[in-house]
Amino acid sequence: MAQGDGDVATVGITAYAADQLGDIVFVEAPKVGAALRKGQAAAMLESVKAASDVYAPVDGEVTEVNHAVIAEPALLNSDPQGAGWLYQIRLADASALDGMMDEAAYAEITK
């Protein structure tokens, strides 16, 4: 999931994904400055049972990571679309978010 503001987007997982993964116990976030390609495994979320990759939604450079979620992975479950964000990325292409599914469409496919 990515939320954009200008050319910087905040990346995280949806409430639906958090529910599917179960309680997250460990977060491995990308490094600030890392250049990500769309579709690349950028973060790793570990639940009690399994490890899951989080793929970069767009091309760009990581500008910030959420240290709070690394210290307290439970934020991913309690507030995935708020305090549980993973990292911020400067979009290589400012229009990259335009073609993405919006929240209403996402809600429809995950019903």
Next chain:
Amino acid sequence: MTETARHDAGARLRRTPLHALHGELEAKFCPFAGYDMPISYPLGVLKEHLHLRRAAGLFDVSHMGQIALRARSGNVADAARALERVTPIDVLDLADNRQRYGFLTNHDGGILDDLMVARLGDRLILVVNAANKAADEAHLRASIADLCEIEPLDQALIAVQGPGAEIALARLAPDVAGMRFMDFREVEIVGARCSVSRSGYTGEDGFEISAPSKIAQELAQALLADDAVQPIGLGARDSLRLEAGLCLHGADIDAGTTPVEASLLWAIPPVRRLGGAREGGFPGDQKILDQIASGAPRRRVGLRPEGRVPVRAGAKLFAAEDDDEAAGAVTSGGFGPSVNAPVAMGYLPKNLARVGQRVFAEVRGQRMPAVVSPLPFVPARFKRG
């Protein structure tokens, strides 16, 4: 997967007598050993795990195999002698109304399956792993059918585990409060004759109840009516047994691991070892008795990864951070909710299989330090007294 494909895959899976109840309890399902089983409930794996250690939890383990053995002679000791042909444990001296852990071995000394065996009147009752139950039954028929009738039992199996388990079950069957760890009794519960053992797969006190399928749902609901008892899925069952240092067949033990390598030597008593009155006489006896005498080349150990990164099954283990060749591998691993840290089990060569030894586990291309640690990771709380 398309909706039709999902339906077809689901249709091939077997269901336990509690399947509908799991649905009502809003379980997430996953296929396990050919059954459509609850992996977790809305509480989630982590909270289910913690709740069970603090209060109590109920598992549906009706997918496991239950097999009754009756001696054709009518003398239960003959069934015990027969079973000793296929296992290195002591069955003959198992007292009536008692249960014991054991395993079936192959000719290489490997573990075909692990099991519980109980003696109840004129019968021995085995509980075996779901994935192996057909093979186990065939193996028993090929090995001991001359002496025993072998009857798979079509019964539900419900485990209630945790410090609140005794109170929850004693409400329905007061007599169970007098049982100790590994006692096995016939008890009337919700009007039906059940067999109850004081045992489990969590490291906690608790009971396993074999009940007629037709009363399974009523029994489960009666247990769940106790506020302390939450339904627990297979996800937390796995993290609970891992913290308790208990083996999962197919992961920590299999046809290629011997009981000595698997650190299960405690289950082979002196009477079956060299010099014992019933020495050997089981498949793979030569190799297993040799390993008892001179040690196994590798051992199952507990591992505590340093840091927070879970080290999972399949991760290679290295003696040194820059070694090219793996010394062993992790067979079970994950995050231990009660330990609040990653925990794992795996195999290491005997020179490294020492508590306190530091090794390195490879996770996503990186070498993570881990320390060989005593098992279990959490103290067992069985009612032994």
